Amino acid sequence: MKKRVVVTGLGVVSAVGNSLPEFWNSLIEGRDGTKEITVFDPSAYRTKIAAEVIHLDTEAHFSKKEIRRLSRCDQFGLIAFREAWKSARLNQNSHDNERVGVVLGAGSGGILSVEKYFRDYYQGAKKSSPSLLISYSLATTTDHIAIESGLKGPRTTTATVCSSSSASIGVAYDMIQMGLADVMVTGGSDSLCEVSYSGFSSLRLVDPENCKPFDKRRQGLVIGEGAGILIIEELEHALKRGVPVHAEFLGYGICADAYHLTAPEPNGEGVERVIRIALSHAGVSPEEVDTINAHGTATPFNDIAETRGIKRVFGERAKAIPISGIKSMVGHCLGSAGGIEAAAAVMTLETGIIPPTIHYEVPDPLCDLNYTPNQSIKKNVRVALSNSFAFGGNNVCLVFGKYLNCK
Amino acid sequence: MNHRVVITGLGMVSSIGVGREAFWENCLRGVSGIKPIQGFDVSSYRSRLGAQLPEIDFKAFIKPANLRRMDRIGKVVVSAVRLAIDDSGLNLKEEDSGRMGISIGTGLGSSDTVDQFFRSLLKEGPLGAAPLLFQTAVPNAITSHCAIEYGIKGVNITFSHKESSTEMAMTFAYHLLKEGRAEVLFAGGGDELSEPLYHVYSMLRALSPGRGKGTEGMRPFDQDRNGMVLGEGSGILVLETLEHANKRGAKVYAEMAGAGLSGSTDGLLRYDLKGDSIARSMTLAANDLQTVDYISAAANSTPDLDGGEARAIKKVFGKQAKELSISSLKSMLGEFDGSGGIRACGLALSLFHGIIPPTIGTEHLDPRCDLNLVLGQPKKKEIRSALLNGCSNGGSNISLWFKTYREGNTNK
Numbered sequence: 001m002k003k004r005v006v007v008t009g010l011g012v013v014s015a016v017g018n019s020l021p022e023f024w025n026s027l028i029e030g031r032d033g034t035k036e037i038t039v040f041d042p043s044a045y046r047t048k049i050a051a052e053v054i055h056l057d058t059e060a061h062f063s064k065k066e067i068r069r070l071s072r073c074d075q076f077g078l079i080a081f082r083e084a085w086k087s088a089r090l091n092q093n094s095h096d097n098e099r100v101g102v103v104l105g106a107g108s109g110g111i112l113s114v115e116k117y118f119r120d121y122y123q124g125a126k127k128s129s130p131s132l133l134i135s136y137s138l139a140t141t142t143d144h145i146a147i148e149s150g151l152k153g154p155r156t157t158t159a160t161v162c163s164s165s166s167a168s169i170g171v172a173y174d175m176i177q178m179g180l181a182d183v184m185v186t187g188g189s190d191s192l193c194e195v196s197y198s199g200f201s202s203l204r205l206v207d208p209e210n211c212k213p214f215d216k217r218r219q220g221l222v223i224g225e226g227a228g229i230l231i232i233e234e235l236e237h238a239l240k241r242g243v244p245v246h247a248e249f250l251g252y253g254i255c256a257d258a259y260h261l262t263a264p265e266p267n268g269e270g271v272e273r274v275i276r277i278a279l280s281h282a283g284v285s286p287e288e289v290d291t292i293n294a295h296g297t298a299t300p301f302n303d304i305a306e307t308r309g310i311k312r313v314f315g316e317r318a319k320a321i322p323i324s325g326i327k328s329m330v331g332h333c334l335g336s337a338g339g340i341e342a343a344a345a346v347m348t349l350e351t352g353i354i355p356p357t358i359h360y361e362v363p364d365p366l367c368d369l370n371y372t373p374n375q376s377i378k379k380n381v382r383v384a385l386s387n388s389f390a391f392g393g394n395n396v397c398l399v400f401g402k403y404l405n406c407k
Numbered sequence: 408m409n410h411r412v413v414i415t416g417l418g419m420v421s422s423i424g425v426g427r428e429a430f431w432e433n434c435l436r437g438v439s440g441i442k443p444i445q446g447f448d449v450s451s452y453r454s455r456l457g458a459q460l461p462e463i464d465f466k467a468f469i470k471p472a473n474l475r476r477m478d479r480i481g482k483v484v485v486s487a488v489r490l491a492i493d494d495s496g497l498n499l500k501e502e503d504s505g506r507m508g509i510s511i512g513t514g515l516g517s518s519d520t521v522d523q524f525f526r527s528l529l530k531e532g533p534l535g536a537a538p539l540l541f542q543t544a545v546p547n548a549i550t551s552h553c554a555i556e557y558g559i560k561g562v563n564i565t566f567s568h569k570e571s572s573t574e575m576a577m578t579f580a581y582h583l584l585k586e587g588r589a590e591v592l593f594a595g596g597g598d599e600l601s602e603p604l605y606h607v608y609s610m611l612r613a614l615s616p617g618r619g620k621g622t623e624g625m626r627p628f629d630q631d632r633n634g635m636v637l638g639e640g641s642g643i644l645v646l647e648t649l650e651h652a653n654k655r656g657a658k659v660y661a662e663m664a665g666a667g668l669s670g671s672t673d674g675l676l677r678y679d680l681k682g683d684s685i686a687r688s689m690t691l692a693a694n695d696l697q698t699v700d701y702i703s704a705a706a707n708s709t710p711d712l713d714g715g716e717a718r719a720i721k722k723v724f725g726k727q728a729k730e731l732s733i734s735s736l737k738s739m740l741g742e743f744d745g746s747g748g749i750r751a752c753g754l755a756l757s758l759f760h761g762i763i764p765p766t767i768g769t770e771h772l773d774p775r776c777d778l779n780l781v782l783g784q785p786k787k788k789e790i791r792s793a794l795l796n797g798c799s800n801g802g803s804n805i806s807l808w809f810k811t812y813r814e815g816n817t818n819k
Contacts, residue, residue, distance in 0.1 A: 138568075
């Protein structure tokens, strides 16, 4: 018997808001977080923009000593975690800490700190500080969160980059199914760094202007950063604590294109398969799906493959399903993209508002679905999907449902 | 409706042997893979040693067209999968590719490629950064290579959580098979010993001889242990549901019967000092602790982990602890985040043959770690069930429980 798992807490740090309410308001108002990069000097790059997190008052959250020890990725993760933890009404006495675990997804992790070290080291400019190397492991943010709150349940980190934090939510769900935890902290955190920025740039996958998913003029992604943390919980445990439930996590799918290291399988066959696996795992029929939070990177090939995959699953009805491409606002946050987008999908279920895909002006005949252009819409949503696809054709699809007392 | 999960194929690319037979022979002989580092200059470090892979002719394992796109660790992991497939007798053409999957644990995938890419960025500027390096620099590239090489279209996931990465990959695979969400999963992991990785470990003072005096070396549970020696390699297991294995008449090495996970919170670079968390993960993994005859330890020659693990074993097993045989294969292979795959292959062979490989390097057993460590010679012993521990600094502790396979015994 599958246990029912619900979302009881959310926390977000993003280019369009450093808390869940700010983030959500920006999304439904269609605000773009893209701006000129300040985290590093972008002058030598072909493109100079990113969806960077700004106005983050780190000193309100951390001591000076902590700030020195924490990477930017750790800071985002911890701030979003604290918001999610509080919103789930968790505190020292609310749970058995051996039954609360952490599974996060990682992308670049704390590489921004590691870059700083190796830049100094290789250029011999000055003595590099070895403490920057604590962030070498992708597990660092996950461990920080567990250690800060004394969480002694299962702990791991997924490392599939662009789909990492969607995969992490699936793995966290399975930790509850395995009977190893009542509550899991999941999602992901990631920060801008030169390695990933120059990597995507070298592959010519970055749009110089803004991110225009599914629009004919799209030229690629805008890299973003931030954290999206979810608290998921076994339903009985949540009911016993008497906490509000945002939505139910019904299941997920994970599979591979087995096609190419960077390009998606062009016909959407991998996308179709992962959605079908997810629906079957969740026990949901395609007819029940009311909205899809797309991967929607705005790279020329991804958006076509995703569109084709959706049509292969939903047939004629595909055009009636509103699709959101929120990367147009928050950018592609790599290791935290899935967590941030899952938070948006959960808010859609809770509020009945579907955020738009902005910068959508020129339709592409190869992307002919309803992408919720430029304006958010209201709709009673029973089931929402959230797609994430990564390099190497690593596909994940999450299925969230409106929380109903009976099922 | 739980499925039984069995191990039907083993593939290892290790510093003490490539392929099951070579590996096992050297493992039982207690051959050490640890030697002075070759290939980069370590004269500025306090440490000199590493367990590096021998030169390998990857053309023997990988299609030439795909070989070109892979970096070294990609080739190593794809080769280990090839060896595992061949060992299992699977005919991939006859399998449902969507019901096959891969679950890999790794520290960073290619730490060397990341470094090369970064140096190209420093030297040439962003416009000169090499795109071909970037696509293999992501940690999941090694897993994607395998999926592409073998047409594996089901589950595809990569875990990176320090020294428990691979144990997690196997846990996930086990769970999915048990629930019938896949039929055949390749599970395991791998890592490479690169110069930047060596540098980082050295700067973080994680390597033997560390801060302490004494000689450099790997000596788990020894009173003079003073840190780890890095290793590299890859080990892949073919895990499949028993129904599927029986249908194709596969040889079964052992049964995978449980996984326990727990966290410790002693600090970001600290292991489970008291052993409470390791004790909990062992208890959660094995629902019949009394049948445990052997533990393949996580002990990596660091003062903290070996002490914590010994304490945990005594805590969980009490008087039985003295009868249990303990061995740490890391004494031969060195430590690396993806080591769990090779160590699990070794454990499966121990269950299958009833022989436990020795721990080498340990001369003066720490009185606080007074366990029944298999030393010097391999030990013949009928093993009913065994645990494999994976413990990371920072505090993710995982135990996997394996049983000698017997037809008809139920997996309650």
